[in-house]
Each structure stands twice: as structure tokens, then as C-alpha cells.
Amino acid sequence: MSATIKDVAELAQCSIKTVSRVINAEPHVTEATRNRVLAAIQTLDYAPNFSARRLVQRRAYMICVLLHEAGFYQSTILSKVLDIGYQQDYDILIQSYYPSHTKSKEKLEALVRERRVDGLVITPPCDVDPFLSDLLAQSGVPYVQITPLNRTPEVPYVAGDDYQGAYLMTERLILMGHWRIAFLSGPRNHRASIDRLYGYKAALEVYRVPARDDLVLESLYNFDGGHNAARIAMGLAEPPTAIFGGSDEAALGALFALQEMGVKVPEEVSVCGFDDLPQAQQVWPGLSTVAHPVDEIVERAIRMLISILTKREPESRQVVLPSRLVMRGSTAAPPPDLN
Amino acid sequence: MSATIKDVAELAQCSIKTVSRVINAEPHVTEATRNRVLAAIQTLDYAPNFSARRLVQRRAYMICVLLHEAGFYQSTILSKVLDIGYQQDYDILIQSYYPSHTKSKEKLEALVRERRVDGLVITPPCDVDPFLSDLLAQSGVPYVQITPLNRTPEVPYVAGDDYQGAYLMTERLILMGHWRIAFLSGPRNHRASIDRLYGYKAALEVYRVPARDDLVLESLYNFDGGHNAARIAMGLAEPPTAIFGGSDEAALGALFALQEMGVKVPEEVSVCGFDDLPQAQQVWPGLSTVAHPVDEIVERAIRMLISILTKREPESRQVVLPSRLVMRGSTAAPPPDLN
DNA sequence: TCCTCAATTGACAACGTTATCATTTATGCT
DNA sequence: AGCATAAATGATAACGTTGTCAATTGAGGA
Incomplete structure (x- = not known):
């Protein structure tokens, strides 16, 4: 059985409150007393019981x-989440959440209602659905959302700039000489998805590249979707010279x-994506892509949540951070005979 | 402020102990009383405070x-870990651990010493190094290891059968017609690594395929290591017709x-791996590989730990589960002119 | 030396459960 | 009816901290 604060107090010849003060670095303790307490802690190999403190x-x-x-995307987020876990007094509990999954809902509800967590960070593609909305409102548990589907003034969030990122990549392709650029779009109810599409369209417009509806293809943002969409695109009468995956x-x-299909990338067709997943650099050729500053986004989100938890108003409750291009081998100028 | 057990007791006209009995499904409560309590719980929207119970x-x-x-490997594990989290009363805290990282050590030490966790599941490549060993011994916190570097009778573990998996894959390659099979070996202090190498060698021997030392190459089990090793292998006077990545x-x-290098896979050279990472099926051609039953391993490990925590002796404290082959497009018979 | 005020210290209540054991109530048997 | 026994219930003490506020100590000034 491990030592308690009482044992320490006894050994250090003082009250438990004084020991508590030393542990929590509160003021009003003489140097001498502090040293006695620290020595006692050392001797007894004491560590405060977290459950008691929590209660x-x-x-x-x-x-x-x-x-x-x-x-894939999740593991990037996770990596940073764990990293930040070190620096905070808070522990981080990962909870998977599928809107349709009854078990995950029950578990989450228990977590929130039994006060096992102080706050939530919601990462995409999770979002505040009616169930979450009810639960959060009813329990009053604070939360911060990462790249929400929709942005409302009440919801604190941190997001990457999807519009600007898609704009930059499309611009880059145009400057390389492409003007038949297919875009693999995603779910329509997703704000990021819409922003990316609009960023793409905006760049086309600015550079006066004709926008073709048949070059915007549904992909659902997954592997199979992209696979199918590319086959469709390449079957068009005027196939694209570049495919920009959302x-x-x-x-x-x-x-x-x-x-x-035996099409050479990037010699015949350029390909680029969005998100900078780890394997984007491990395929051949390396995938050019748009990177959100995921690390910074996660860090800001957790810090924002902690600010809210400790009643310090965060500097801002709505943060959008700029994206940047990561160019690899999958993009190049289009074949000259097609220009 | 949410309701407590006291409020429920008051409303249900009984003692808090009776409420506690109802909550924990203990016997010795009349149907009538139970119903009164349940009604009160419903009315007050009561949920027990977990911190108090913990204390x-x-x-x-x-x-x-x-x-x-x-x-990559971690995300596979994680996925299952989270999945299992649902089914248990226990919450799961992910903690990253780098032996050289002072911060991660400090955090882990705090977690264990402050009794914030009841037990540990150690996943590869984490292992019981001297620091962990001390910490675990001193605090007496139980743990289960997944595929330990070294197996000792005292340490409870769950592992995949690396020897058998490597044997099976090598056998398969031989039966396809390969007899110049390179093996990309891993860290020598890793039990799994050694088992895989021995499985490879055993299959060669059984099928009387000459073993060549220059075809066993150091790769450290990472991308760059494999990259370098393959270049070296293909530069040999008699290059391999198949490369088996450990x-x-x-x-x-x-x-x-x-x-x-412009070498065609699998027409000229076959490639296969071990672990069945998610992206093994997303490269072109799909990577043939050996799969550990990761889901089952993780599940068994967590169940074993919980058994130990609740003082029920697990059926077995040492479990090795069989691997299986996952054949994809990266392997084929060797070119006929080389046979 | 005494007084005042600030700094230090401590006694004890709270936090919301579960655990122990005594007490009350119901049941079955003669 | 009376008694033994089992079942249901409750009073109260933990669990190990932090928070409140009163008590004590020490320092500085008249």
C-alpha cells in the first residue's frame, strides 16, 4: 500500500494541509517546512492520489x-495529440465515434454524464450531429471542433484554410500549363469539401481557364471513389491533363x-491531392498535395479547450490557419502535344 | 450541478446504500424498491460520479x-484497442513511449505512481527496458506485453507466430519457382526479427534451396532501410528474383x-512483406504479405490484463497466435529465362 | 515591552461513492 | 402464536485529497 498525504504530514511533523500546499506549490510555506516535507515525500516515495484530487x-x-x-488522417492527428498530452496536466482519452454506432454513443454518453471527461475535442470527419448536440447541450461539457462541417459563431473551432489551399494548388497547376484539370470532389455537406471545390473554381476563374462541369467528379474522398472517378475522367472525349483529388x-x-490503365504519371497526367497523408510520400511517384498545418491545428484546439475549461477566455474562439503546398513527383507540365 | 446518490435516496425514500445496490445490480433489493429508485434516477437524470467510485x-x-x-502499424493496433474499449468497464489511455524521450518517461512515471492507471499494455516496438522494468517492479503495476523482444516465463505476453509466418511465405515463394530469395532482416535484438529470419532459413533448408549470405540484407525494418537494401541486392552479380521484406x-x-530502377514487379522481381499494413493494399501492385492476427492479439492482451487486474488468473499468460499469408499482385513466378 | 498586522500553520468539513455491520422486516416452521 | 432464520434496509465509516477559516507565530514599530 502506498503512502498518503497523512503519512507524509506525520513524518514531516506538520498538518496535511501544509503538505498539500507544498505539493501544489502554494505560497505561505517557510523554506524550512517545505524542505522537511520534501524530504518526507522522498523518504516515503509518496505520490498524490489522483482520484482523490479529482473528486x-x-x-x-x-x-x-x-x-x-x-x-491515416487520424494517425497524424493522434500523433500530435499524444505529443501535447505530455505538456498538459490533462490526460487524453481517445474515443472513437461513429454516428451510426450505438455502442460508441453509449460509451460517450457515459463518459460525459459520469463526469469522466471535462471537455471534448472533435476531429473530422466527426461532427456535432443531433445526438452529440443534445448530449453536449444537456451536460454543458465544453468542446472545441477541428474543421467543423459547418461554422457557426457559437461553436469554437480550429480549421485549416481549405479554400486557399485548393486555390494555391489549382493556380500552381495552371502555371505549369494545365488547363484541363479534373477535380475529385467530396461530400457536399462538408464545409471543407465545398471550400476546396470553390478554391479550385476560383483559381480557374482568376486565370480565365474554362471551367468544365464534366471535370468535377464525385469521389467521396476515399480511395475507391478516387479510383472510379479517375477511370471516368480518363474516358472522357477530352480527358484531363491533371487530376486534383480533393x-x-x-x-x-x-x-x-x-x-x-498504363497512363504515365506525371508525364501524361499529373495527380495531386489534399491533406498530405504520410503515404503521399511513399507511393511512386510521390504525391503532390496540400498540407494543413495539422500539428498546429491540434495544438491550438487543445489549448483553446483548456483555456475554456479553466475559465480563461481564449484569445479567439474561431481560428483558421493557412495551408501550404507540398510538391512532389506526381505533378509536372502537361505533354507538349496537348497544348 | 448534477444530482448525487443522496438526492436519489431522498427522492426514492431509502438509504444511499440501497441506491448503490440498485446501481451496481447487487442482490437484496425488493422489486418495489428497485423501481422507486430507478424512477428517481430517471427523474433526476442521475449518473454516478466516477471519481468517487475510483477513490x-x-x-x-x-x-x-x-x-x-x-x-502505420500503431494505427492498426489502435483501431482495435479503441474498439475493445467499448466493451469494457475500463477506459483506455494511450501513452506514447520513446525510451530516449525524457518527457514521455516522466509522464508515464506520474501515471503509474499516482495510480492513474491500473495496468499497462505494451505494444511493439516498445518493450520493457531498464527504466520500465524498474518502474513496473517498484510500483507493482501489472502489464501484458504484445510481441515482446524477448520472451521470459515471468512476463505475460501475446504474440503472433513470426517464425511460422516467415516460413509459410518463403515456402510459397519457393513453390512459385523462386530460389534466389533475398531477405531484408531487421534489428537483431528483436525476437520477432530473429524468428522471421529463422523461418525464412528453415523453409530454404526444408526445400533444399541453397542459402546465400549475401541475400540476407540489413534493413532495420523501415522504408529507407528497405530502399537501400533492395538497391544493393539488385546490384549483386546474381540478383534475387524475389525480395522478402521482414x-x-x-x-x-x-x-x-x-x-x-525501372524493374518490373512482379514480372521481373517479386516483392513481399510482413505485417499487412493498410497501405500494403494501396500501392501498385498490391503487396503480398504475412498478416498477424492483430485484432485478436490486442483483444487477448487486454482481456488477459483485465483478468490479472481482477485477480482472476487468465487461462494462459503466454499466447502465440498463428499468422496467415495475404497474397496480392506483387508476387508471381520468376521470369522463365532465369530458371 | 507591548501592540498590530501579516505570514504561517492547522483542524476539520467537504467531495460522492462503496463497504461493514447492525438493525429492521418478512418468511417459514413448529 | 411464537420462534428461528433469512431477506431487506440503513447508519456510519472509510477512501485521500482540497478548501475554509480560525489559530498561532513572527516581525516591525511605538
Whole structure:
């Protein structure tokens, strides 16, 4: 059985409150007393019991991060989440959340209602659906959303700039000489998806490149979607010279499809994506893509949540951070005979 | 402020102990009383406070899963870990652990010493190094290891059968007609790594295929290692017709290298790996590989730990589960002119 | 030396459960 | 009816902290 604060107090010849003060670095303790207490702590190998602290402070000291299935994008987020976990007093509880999954809902509800977590960070593609909305409103548990489907003034969020990222990539392709650029679009109810599409369209317009409806293809942002969309695109009378996947997963599917068809990338067709998944650099050729500053986004989100939890108003409750291009081998100028 | 057990007792006209009995499904409560209590719980929207329960039961109801950096293999594990989290009373705390990282050590030490976790699941490549060993011994926190570097009778573990998996794959390659099979080996201090190498060698011997030392190449099991090793292998006077990566990461590196060199896979050289990472099926051609039953391994490990935590002796403290082959497009018979 | 005020210290209540054991109530048997 | 026994219930003490506020100590000034 490990030592308690009482044992320490006894050994250090003082009250438990004084020991508590030393542990929590509160003022009003003489140097001499502090040293006695520290020595006693050392001797007894004492460590405060976290459950007791949690109970009396009515805080779980735990943040719940909602993740959809543990996929590629998620592992990037997770990596940073864990990294930040070190620096905070809060522990981080990963909870997977599928809107349709009854079990995950029950578990989450228990977590929130039993006060096992103080706050939530919601990561895409999770979002505040009616169930979450009810639960959060009813329990009053604070939360921060990462790249929400829709932005409303009440919801604190941190997001990457999808519009600007898509604009930059499309601009880059145009400047390379492409003017038949296919875009693999994603779910329509997703704000990021719409922003990316608009960023693409905006760049076309600015550079006076004719926009063709048949070059905007549904991909659902997944591998199979990109795969199918690329086959369709290449079957068009005037096929694209570049395929811009609204997500890397879709772009990878497209890349796979082109290679299946024997189309050379990037010599005949350029491919690029969005998200900068780790495997974007491990396929051949490396996938050019748009990177959100995921690390910074996650860090800002968690910090924002902690600010809210500790009643310090965060500097801003709505943050959008700029994206940047990551150019690799999958993009090049279009074949000259097609210009 | 949410309701407490006291409020429920008051409303239901009984003692808090009776409410506690109802909550925990203990016997000795009349149907009538139980209904009154349940009604009161409903009315007050009561949920028990977990921190209080933790304190009085001296349990954190939390299991810590030690992960190395959030990479590919980890996300597979994680996915299952989260899935299992639903089914248990225990919450799961992910903690990254780098032996050299002071911060991660400090955090882990705090978690264990402050009784914030009841037990640990250690996942590869994390292992019981001297620091962990001390910490675990001193605090007496139980743990289960997944595929330990070294197996000792005292340490409970769950592992995949690396020897058998490597044997099966090598056998398969031989039966396809390969007899110049390179093997990309991994860290020598890793049990799995050694088992895989021996499985490879055993199959060669059984089928009387001459073993060549120059075809066993160091790869460190990572992408770059595989990349380099493949280049070296293909530069040999008698290059291999198949490259068996001891890990998928190495195999992917090899695949990448071959494609860079313009070598056709699988027509000229076959490639296969070990681990069945998600992207093994997303490269072109799909990577043949050996799959550990990761889901089952993780599930068994967590169940084993919980058995130990609740003082029920698990059926077995050492479990090895069979691997299986996953054949995809990256393997084929060797070119006929080379046979 | 005494007084005032600030700094230090401590006694004890709270936090919301579960655990122990005594007490009350119901049941079955003679 | 009376008694033994089992079942249901409750009073109260933990669990190990932090928070409140009163008590004590020490320093500085008249």
C-alpha cells in the first residue's frame, strides 16, 4: 500500500494541509517546512492520489478526443495529440465515434454524464450531429471542433484554410500549363469539401481557364471513389491533363487507377491531392498535395479547450490557419502535344 | 450541478446504500424498491460520479496502452484497442513511449505512481527496458506485453507466430519457382526479427534451396532501410528474383526502389512483406504479405490484463497466435529465362 | 515591552461513492 | 402464536485529497 498525504504530514511533523500546499506549490510555506516535507515525500516515495484530487476538485483532468475510425488522417492527428498530452496536466482519452454506432454513443454518453471527461475535442470527419448536440447541450461539457462541417459563431473551432489551399494548388497547376484539370470532389455537406471545390473554381476563374462541369467528379474522398472517378475522367472525349483529388485518399485512388490503365504519371497526367497523408510520400511517384498545418491545428484546439475549461477566455474562439503546398513527383507540365 | 446518490435516496425514500445496490445490480433489493429508485434516477437524470467510485475502490478503471510514435502499424493496433474499449468497464489511455524521450518517461512515471492507471499494455516496438522494468517492479503495476523482444516465463505476453509466418511465405515463394530469395532482416535484438529470419532459413533448408549470405540484407525494418537494401541486392552479380521484406515498411521501400530502377514487379522481381499494413493494399501492385492476427492479439492482451487486474488468473499468460499469408499482385513466378 | 498586522500553520468539513455491520422486516416452521 | 432464520434496509465509516477559516507565530514599530 502506498503512502498518503497523512503519512507524509506525520513524518514531516506538520498538518496535511501544509503538505498539500507544498505539493501544489502554494505560497505561505517557510523554506524550512517545505524542505522537511520534501524530504518526507522522498523518504516515503509518496505520490498524490489522483482520484482523490479529482473528486474534491470536481474535475476529471481528462480531455476526450473524438476520432472516427483509426485511419491515416487520424494517425497524424493522434500523433500530435499524444505529443501535447505530455505538456498538459490533462490526460487524453481517445474515443472513437461513429454516428451510426450505438455502442460508441453509449460509451460517450457515459463518459460525459459520469463526469469522466471535462471537455471534448472533435476531429473530422466527426461532427456535432443531433445526438452529440443534445448530449453536449444537456451536460454543458465544453468542446472545441477541428474543421467543423459547418461554422457557426457559437461553436469554437480550429480549421485549416481549405479554400486557399485548393486555390494555391489549382493556380500552381495552371502555371505549369494545365488547363484541363479534373477535380475529385467530396461530400457536399462538408464545409471543407465545398471550400476546396470553390478554391479550385476560383483559381480557374482568376486565370480565365474554362471551367468544365464534366471535370468535377464525385469521389467521396476515399480511395475507391478516387479510383472510379479517375477511370471516368480518363474516358472522357477530352480527358484531363491533371487530376486534383480533393483528398489524398481520392488522389491515391486516382493514381492507382492511372497506373492500372498504363497512363504515365506525371508525364501524361499529373495527380495531386489534399491533406498530405504520410503515404503521399511513399507511393511512386510521390504525391503532390496540400498540407494543413495539422500539428498546429491540434495544438491550438487543445489549448483553446483548456483555456475554456479553466475559465480563461481564449484569445479567439474561431481560428483558421493557412495551408501550404507540398510538391512532389506526381505533378509536372502537361505533354507538349496537348497544348 | 448534477444530482448525487443522496438526492436519489431522498427522492426514492431509502438509504444511499440501497441506491448503490440498485446501481451496481447487487442482490437484496425488493422489486418495489428497485423501481422507486430507478424512477428517481430517471427523474433526476442521475449518473454516478466516477471519481468517487475510483477513490473508494482504489482503482483507476483505466488501462494504459504504450505506443511508439503513431505510425502505420500503431494505427492498426489502435483501431482495435479503441474498439475493445467499448466493451469494457475500463477506459483506455494511450501513452506514447520513446525510451530516449525524457518527457514521455516522466509522464508515464506520474501515471503509474499516482495510480492513474491500473495496468499497462505494451505494444511493439516498445518493450520493457531498464527504466520500465524498474518502474513496473517498484510500483507493482501489472502489464501484458504484445510481441515482446524477448520472451521470459515471468512476463505475460501475446504474440503472433513470426517464425511460422516467415516460413509459410518463403515456402510459397519457393513453390512459385523462386530460389534466389533475398531477405531484408531487421534489428537483431528483436525476437520477432530473429524468428522471421529463422523461418525464412528453415523453409530454404526444408526445400533444399541453397542459402546465400549475401541475400540476407540489413534493413532495420523501415522504408529507407528497405530502399537501400533492395538497391544493393539488385546490384549483386546474381540478383534475387524475389525480395522478402521482414516488415512491410521495408518491403515498401524495396518496391519503391525497384520502380525507381525501372524493374518490373512482379514480372521481373517479386516483392513481399510482413505485417499487412493498410497501405500494403494501396500501392501498385498490391503487396503480398504475412498478416498477424492483430485484432485478436490486442483483444487477448487486454482481456488477459483485465483478468490479472481482477485477480482472476487468465487461462494462459503466454499466447502465440498463428499468422496467415495475404497474397496480392506483387508476387508471381520468376521470369522463365532465369530458371 | 507591548501592540498590530501579516505570514504561517492547522483542524476539520467537504467531495460522492462503496463497504461493514447492525438493525429492521418478512418468511417459514413448529 | 411464537420462534428461528433469512431477506431487506440503513447508519456510519472509510477512501485521500482540497478548501475554509480560525489559530498561532513572527516581525516591525511605538
